[in-house]
Amino acid sequence: MRKVFITGIGSISSLGLTVEEQLESLRAARSGIGKAVHFQSVYTSQLPFAEINASDDELKKLTGFCDKGITRTTLIAMKAFQEAVADSKLSQDEISDTRTAFISSSTVGGMCYTDSLYADANNKGEPSDYYSSYEGSNHTLQIIRAYKLRGYTDTINTACSSSANAILLGARLIQSGRADRAIVGGADCLAKFTVNGFNSLRILNEKPCRPFDEHREGLTLGEGAAYLVLEAEETAGEKQPYAEVTGFGNANDAFHPSATSDDARGPLRAMREALRTAGLSPGDIDYINAHGTGTINNDETESFAFLTLFGEKVPLFSSTKSYTGHTLAAAGAVEAIISLLSIRHGEIYPNLNFEQAITGRGLIPVTEWKRNVAINHVMSNSFGFGGNGTALIFSRCT
């Protein structure tokens, strides 16, 4: 089986417009959660959000991408994509190579402009600029067109595990020999559609989310985009990889459309499968970047999964959604990159807003920036609606 290395990363979130800016925020325990400025909704006065600190016009300037009908989802995807391919020093020829795959993901896609969509879908008034941009895969198509991608291309939507599955699929394409390189990740931005959706399920916290805390009251929605450049070992050549993708597991909870099971059957199966494919045992995991949304349900179930799988030796863990909010389809890739920073710099970024362990679980996440930790293997979890769940393992290159 061919080894899969990560040779480039690009990310944009409420923590910063680049990976470097986000690293500074992570180290300074500076959360991106606050009052939304660019996003328009009645909820911006009632709820905190993790908004990217750039208007659509600023994003157009940053990316040089100004075509009519380009949505915010496409702009943030483009920004992170540009950073990732530059970081991996890919030439245009390498990007356009038929052996380079591109797998993106999004849940809200072009529906981020909910009001334009409402008018166009109901034939109200003149067509908006965005009438051909609403599909979840539109951002993928725009990037394919702009960068003349000619290999395998895909868009995944498994709700909150979407970009984790993009990483998983990219790794399998490379392992199987169907691709030598895969640019994988996802993008989602704040939208009335998702804010009202999650609000109708009553799982949005009126204060910044506090994952794994006894008094957690729900999640905070965020926006973000992140891409990783995966390359076969021989394709990566002399590059210094961030890490190797060693393990991945995808399973379904088969329990409820929008809640996780008490016995964590789906999450556990995904985590066990990730360990199996990586050839590791639970004791080998040095750090878990948890899904940790801050909802009553998720954190309870995920804690149960940790205790079941790791017993009394639960590894160091934190949910960085306390910084970035829940970036939905992008979360898997945003958090994969944070996991890679942990491996590269030997440090763990804290789980903010934690005070008291969940009764009956007693698990305490990392609550302060922890430095000089030898981190060889990180597990990154992503669970979503529809019972979808994916666990990934990134390992230091030996």
Next chain:
Amino acid sequence: MYIKEVRAISPQLTYGNEFEKGDFQVHGEGILYAIEPSYLDFIPASLLRRMGKAVRMGIGAGLPLVKKYPGIEGIIIGTANGGLEDCIRFLNQIVDYEEGVLTPTNFVQSTPNAVAGQLALMGEKTGYNSTHTNGSLAFDNAMTDARLVLENTEQPMELLVGAVEEISDYNYNIDTLNKHYKAESVTNEELIRSTTDGSLCGEGATMFVVSNQAENAVAEVVDQFQICFPGREELVTLVAAFLAGNGIQPAEVDVLVFGNSGDGRTDFWYNDLQEQLFPGKEITSFKQFSGDYRTAIAFGCYLAVKILRGNHSIYGLENAGRPKNILVYNQFAGERHGFFLLRDV
């Protein structure tokens, strides 16, 4: 990768066996709505009431297969848009009630992964589960995904792979803004002879049991190919190379199952290939049966399987013979092009 069984809910009478016996449903209203079965035999009424059409059709076509093949390990669905009717119902609530207190049912049902999730839930399948939403390549992606899962195991394994798309006001209005549909009244019977702009809107759910075992298979999926934004002449070269990569000459392709839709703007993609690589070969358009929707190529594969099984009663396929190799091809707006090479087993 092998196909063990196929099942479809479509604008034709595919749920029973009328379609295979030569029945052809003519849809004259410019939209090809799926002809749905009664679902009450296997979906509880209380659950059925809450299901949007995409979920309902997906369960209707998929769940009987999940029940019939206990060896099905996972579920992989391709859908460009998922439950659109629920999507717009929720959207309309957001705007009409100015983001007031809303009920979550439409939101949860509208997520494209609701079909694969619900199939897993009702079929009690905790294995591999994914949903591809990559426009007109979403089903192609689902099949590639399945191939990778099946290749990765030494054990005999089956997966349910399928495509679902529903017609709603939302996509109909927006696709009309994009000029995807014909302005004049054309039936699906006349569709492929039309040369004006646009196609006819369709919908359906098409499900496949795929396996890494040839035993009891109805067809082999030899290989797939996809390309975005190719040049017109380049595509002919790429398809020839795809076939060569699988060790066959264009002359060895016996039947073409293509996505021609009588669209004067884009049918040249199909015509070029037929004229330059496959002159004189039997060709049929699957869209005269299914109508046009992003993942309609799944119905093309369904039709190809029926032809490979030697079914000559299907409307317009009286002369198909007993083919060995079938090439299935669909493109959407010239942007994304997908190919399947299917073979008799």
